[in-house]
Amino acid sequence: MLGVRVRRTNAKVLRKKLACAGMLDKSHAIIDEHEDVMIPVLSKPPPDLLREYVAKVVDCDFPGRKTMRDPIDEIRDIATIPEGLKPLLPDKWEKLGDVAIIKLDPRLDRYESKVAGAYASVLGLKSVLKDVAGISGQFRTPTTKLLLGTDTVTTHVENGVKYRFDAGKIMFSSGNMEERIRMANVVCDGEVVVDMFAGIGYFSLPLAVYQKPRKIVACEINPVAHRYLVENVKLNHVERRVEPFLGDNRDLPGKDFADRVIMGYVKTTHEFLPVAMRLLRDGGIVHYHETCPNELLPVRPIQRIVDHLHGGRAEILMFKVIKSYAPGVSHVVVDARIFRPS
């Protein structure tokens, strides 16, 4: 049978890509072989995709998989709400450990605790939150309503990294998973890294768990997120690599010392480019994120970096769309090597 062999760190994203492309063989199970994972496929994936994820086509006997019912069908079956409203039950949710966040059509408002009960029982949740007003403010805080349960502190495991946080107070975007996994694969042996918008460790943790940086200064301004960052550093046993810093990244001391700066923020990221330029050493790399109207891509984010060079030079290493952020707006990342004026 046809399959693809890939390193464990790349397996989740590659499996998702294969599924989106209709190439995943869902009737057979994945084989786990220590460092590598074998994914059953229906046809040979394109060479570009294999190269991107350092994967190889293999011939292998995959075990059959029991056909599982789609959870939304079960949720619709057991929800004790009028039949006519069942098609409104969302077939997507954000499952973060044993807590989930769901978006509900206002027509389900009267039944929200019954709806939450159905999701909790099918998905095995201790608490269910309703997304009330998305994510907002400088701390990127979610606005939610607790529909079921009492405790919204959860441990979400992604790519072998543990993220503990309160899902009612701290955001966690599954849409950024690919970028978190990409960061786990950024080779940075011996480097000094500054994560300017560390949150609970979205990028610092995968980098520290899978690579060997000398030090990651993980800066976070929100005391609640910082507290979870400190906890997550211990939970993932990376205390020797990650130094959490509570405060505004504009107050980080020093200059010309960082081999790499991560700017995982949206909306106003460009306002912080002077800080990144101060921290970076000559030849250091910035991972610059921003949200940008699609018609201005890729020029605007690159131009914003160029505008902060003050006679220096930037080598653009990579540009990537991470996800759609809003209609016509994308969350993107640019990797650039920054050279000081000679």
Ligand SMILES: C[S@@+](CC[C@H](N)C(=O)[O-])C[C@H]1O[C@@H](n2cnc3c(N)ncnc32)[C@H](O)[C@@H]1O
């Ligand atoms: C929530 S994260 C962004 C999400 C992340 N990129 C991901 O993968 O999901 C951004 C963090 O930057 C923090 N932040 C905002 N302004 C800051 C500043 N000036 N200095 C340090 N941290 C800041 C926010 O509190 C927030 O926790």
